[in-house]
Amino acid sequence: MASPRQSATESGLDTEALAAAVLAGDRRALAQAITLVESTRSDHRAGANDLLERLIPHAGNSIRLGISGVPGVGKSTFIEALGNHLIDAGHKVAVLTVDPSSAISGGSILGDKTRMEMLSRRSQAYIRPSPSGGTLGGVTRRSREALILCEAAGFDVVIVETVGVGQSETSVANMTDMFVLLLLPGGGDELQGIKRGIMELADLILINKADGELQKLAERSAGEYRRALRLLHPRSAGWTVDVRTCSSTDGHGIGEAWEVMQQHNTLLESNGQLVARRADQARDWMWSEVNGNLLAALQNDPGVREQIPILEAAVGAGELPPVAAANTLLELFLNRQSKQD
Numbered sequence: 001m002a003s004p005r006q007s008a009t010e011s012g013l014d015t016e017a018l019a020a021a022v023l024a025g026d027r028r029a030l031a032q033a034i035t036l037v038e039s040t041r042s043d044h045r046a047g048a049n050d051l052l053e054r055l056i057p058h059a060g061n062s063i064r065l066g067i068s069g070v071p072g073v074g075k076s077t078f079i080e081a082l083g084n085h086l087i088d089a090g091h092k093v094a095v096l097t098v099d100p101s102s103a104i105s106g107g108s109i110l111g112d113k114t115r116m117e118m119l120s121r122r123s124q125a126y127i128r129p130s131p132s133g134g135t136l137g138g139v140t141r142r143s144r145e146a147l148i149l150c151e152a153a154g155f156d157v158v159i160v161e162t163v164g165v166g167q168s169e170t171s172v173a174n175m176t177d178m179f180v181l182l183l184l185p186g187g188g189d190e191l192q193g194i195k196r197g198i199m200e201l202a203d204l205i206l207i208n209k210a211d212g213e214l215q216k217l218a219e220r221s222a223g224e225y226r227r228a229l230r231l232l233h234p235r236s237a238g239w240t241v242d243v244r245t246c247s248s249t250d251g252h253g254i255g256e257a258w259e260v261m262q263q264h265n266t267l268l269e270s271n272g273q274l275v276a277r278r279a280d281q282a283r284d285w286m287w288s289e290v291n292g293n294l295l296a297a298l299q300n301d302p303g304v305r306e307q308i309p310i311l312e313a314a315v316g317a318g319e320l321p322p323v324a325a326a327n328t329l330l331e332l333f334l335n336r337q338s339k340q341d
Contacts, residue, residue: 013047019054037145059151066172069182077248094150185218210245
């Protein structure tokens with residue numbers, strides 16, 4: 001079997017030059033590199049693996065932030081305000097956004113470069129929107145690779161924005177150092193509707209849009225969430241989950257939120273949790289890739305592929321239990337693999 005570097009060379013990709021350009025901070029090279037790792041072509045996968053092998057030793061030096069929130073909370077506006085604050089303080093900020101995907105094309109429906117217009121114009125910022133569906137860059141597949149590439153390119157704060165409160169939050173929490181949950185003022189009913197698991201993942205809760213007539217309501221909401229959090233255990237040892245108010249439009253609380261993020265990062269570094277968490281992130285990445293590649297191999301096997309619609313029809317008609325159909329596919333796939341070996 002050819003090594004990743006041999007395969008990358010045979011495919012005609014000059015990954016050595018691309019890696020050097022990424023390390024030099026070339027934004028076009030970074031965009032090209034992320035496009036490469038998001039590609040599903042087999043020759044591109046070999047090149048992507050080679051590129052990552054070259055760049056991983058130069059990554060890992062950023063603060064990795066996961067940002068999520070309920071619909072309408074203003075995640076993009078908050079990230080733009082935070083990003084501008086960080087750049088003014090001397091940081092370089094990369095934003096990886098996960099947008100809803102079109103059911104027709106698979107591409108992103110929203111455009112975060114449009115929604116973060118001011119931030120996107122700053123040379124110290126890099127914004128990369130990716131669609132959430134399939135293997136086109138969703139958070140469960142290629143966002144980890146994009147994060148590594150941004151770190152190698154010299155960005156010392158990497159922000160991963162999710163679609164919203166939902167299934168991808170666990171994946172985002174597993175690939176970042178701090179998970180920030182944005183909520184709206186007046187959280188009584190909202191508190192009941194949010195899954196307990198997502199609250200348990202949060203390292204910081206921010207009540208956004210705390211301005212004008214909503215400021216007092218936001219403060220009351222913050223008090224409600226503080227009381228609710230007493231029943232939950234923080235995921236970081238020695239850390240008390242903070243609840244703050246902020247306004248992305250007038251800048252209230254943005255600097256204070258960043259101070260809390262820095263305090264959390266300092267704690268993780270001082271007690272060894274950051275090293276342990278990065279190791280957990282790498283292992284989670286490995287098994288995520290194993291699961292994805294095995295599923296792709298099963299679905300692309302010619303013998304298995306021709307049985308899939310037959311079994312799906314039987315399951316849909318109630319003629320075959322889904323468990324039995326799944327076992328049939330797995331046994332067929334494993335038998336075919338053993339014969340090929």
